[in-house]
Amino acid sequence: xxxxxxxxxxxxxxxxxxxxxxxxxxxxxxxxxxxxxxxxxxxxxxxxxxxxxxxxxxxxxxxxxxxxxxxxxxxxxxxxxxxxxxxxxxxxxxxxxxxxxxxxxxxxxxxxxxxxxxxxxxxxxxxxxxxxxxxxxxxxxxxxxxxxxxxxxxxxxxxxxxxxxxxxxxxxxxxxxxxxxxxxxxxxxxxxxxxxxxxxxxxxxxxxxxxxxxxxxxxxxxxxxxxxxxxxxxxxxxxxxxxxxxxxxxxxxxxxxxxxxxxxxxxxxxxxxxxxxxxxxxxxxxxxxxxxxxxxx
Numbered sequence: 377x378x379x380x381x382x383x384x385x386x387x388x389x390x391x392x393x394x395x396x397x398x399x400x401x402x403x404x405x406x407x408x409x410x411x412x413x414x415x416x417x418x419x420x421x422x423x424x425x426x427x428x429x430x431x432x433x434x435x436x437x438x439x440x441x442x443x444x445x446x447x448x449x450x451x452x453x454x455x456x457x458x459x460x461x462x463x464x465x466x467x468x469x470x471x472x473x474x475x476x477x478x479x480x481x482x483x484x485x486x487x488x489x490x491x492x493x494x495x496x497x498x499x500x501x502x503x504x505x506x507x508x509x510x511x512x513x514x515x516x517x518x519x520x521x522x523x524x525x526x527x528x529x530x531x532x533x534x535x536x537x538x539x540x541x542x543x544x545x546x547x548x549x550x551x552x553x554x555x556x557x558x559x560x561x562x563x564x565x566x567x568x569x570x571x572x573x574x575x576x577x578x579x580x581x582x583x584x585x586x587x588x589x590x591x592x593x594x595x596x597x598x599x600x601x602x603x604x605x606x607x608x609x610x611x612x613x614x615x616x617x618x619x620x621x622x623x624x625x626x627x628x629x630x631x632x633x634x635x636x637x638x639x640x641x642x643x644x645x646x647x648x649x650x651x652x653x654x655x656x657x658x659x660x661x662x663x664x665x666x667x668x669x670x671x672x673x
Contacts, residue, residue, distance in 0.1 A: 386413060386415040386419055388423055392413070393423065396409055396413070396420060396423060396424070397424075397431045399412070400424060400429070400431075401431060406420050406421055406424075421578075424578055425578050427557075427558055428554070428556070428557025428558045428578050428579060429557060429578030429579035429580060430553070430554055430557055430558060430579055435500070437497075441496070442469075442473070442477060442496075444489065444490070444493045446467050446469070447477070447489035447490075447492050447493050448489040449463070449466065449467055450463055450467070450474060450477065450478065450487065450489065451487060451488060451489040453466065454478070454484050454487055460474050460475050460478065477492065480492075480495075481495060481496075506551060506554065506555060506563065507547055507551055508547065508551060508552075508555050508563045508564070509563050511544060511547075513544075514535075514544075514545065514547060515563060515564065517535075518531055518547075518552060518564065519564065519565075519568060521534070522564075522568045522571045522572075523568070523571055524571075525571050525573075527549075527572070527573065528549035528550075528552035528553050528556075529549045531549070531552060532547055532548055532549040532552065535547060552564070553579060556568060556569055556572070557569070557578060557579055607635065610635045610636050611636070612636065613634065613636035613637060614634075614636070615634070615635045615636065616632050616633065616634055616635070617632070617633045617635060618630065618631065618632050618633075618657070619631045619633075620645075620648055620653060622648065626647070627644075628644070628645045628646075628647065628648050628653075629642055629643065629644055629645070630642070630643045630644075630645050630653045630656055630657055630660075631643075632657060632660075632661075641657075641660055641661065641664070642660075643656040643657055643659070643660040644656070
């Protein structure tokens with residue numbers, strides 16, 4: 377069988393990034409996403425961790441912004457040595473809009489439509505300040521509540537109840553989460569993440585589960601709902617139920633209960649591995665009375 381090539385140097389195109397975020401929002405694990413892309417989970421984590429596991433909003437151009445075709449008209453007007461007012465009249469734009477556009481992108485002699493359009497798109501990438509950055513009085517209050525292990529939902533609700541008429545104290549729990557996980561905002565310290573209940577380094581989807589990867593499940597099993605009626609009423613001896621009890625400091629006890637007599641058998645085991653548990657129960661079962669041992673075997 378040919379081994380799949382797994383590379384951590386995957387180039388994430390806009391389409392590929394969208395696919396990764398869609399899978400992550402759906403609840404797929406990093407491992408399953410990486411497997412579908414034939415890359416490593418650390419590569420996927422590197423992409424998601426840049427924004428703390430929070431999907432960045434899709435970038436869109438403002439409807440008020442000059443389009444590329446309008447910029448080309450400006451470039452042609454400059455080549456014909458038209459005045460800014462004449463160019464603005466041809467575009468049905470304000471002369472001040474055309475003037476700012478030309479001065480911002482090299483002036484009359486150096487203005488180029490494509491370069492101006494690209495530069496405008498790049499300038500729009502500048503990080504926008506969040507509400508907490510503009511409201512420094514909220515930061516120590518939120519930090520204090522987080523250290524007391526309050527959830528962002530509890531903090532947001534408490535602020536609204538405590539200051540119902542002062543909207544400067546109103547902040548959504550999502551803003552608190554984003555300020556924690558997107559460190560580029562420079563508002564809440566990363567160390568405060570340890571006080572969250574989840575203790576994750578990035579946010580996870582509410583649909584997240586490991587069951588889709590086959591984890592958290594016992595394979596090739598028969599459901600307890602399929603056991604015969606004779607087992608349910610405990611009328612027939614010889615039916616046993618097993619379980620494993622986990623205690624502190626990695627201590628484990630295997631149990632077997634005979635459903636008819638309620639006879640209980642306990643066996644201390646070193647770990648929870650299947651082989652260890654089975655061997656311990658076999659050894660313990662040999663100490664049973666002959667009648668019960670026969671029903672067990």
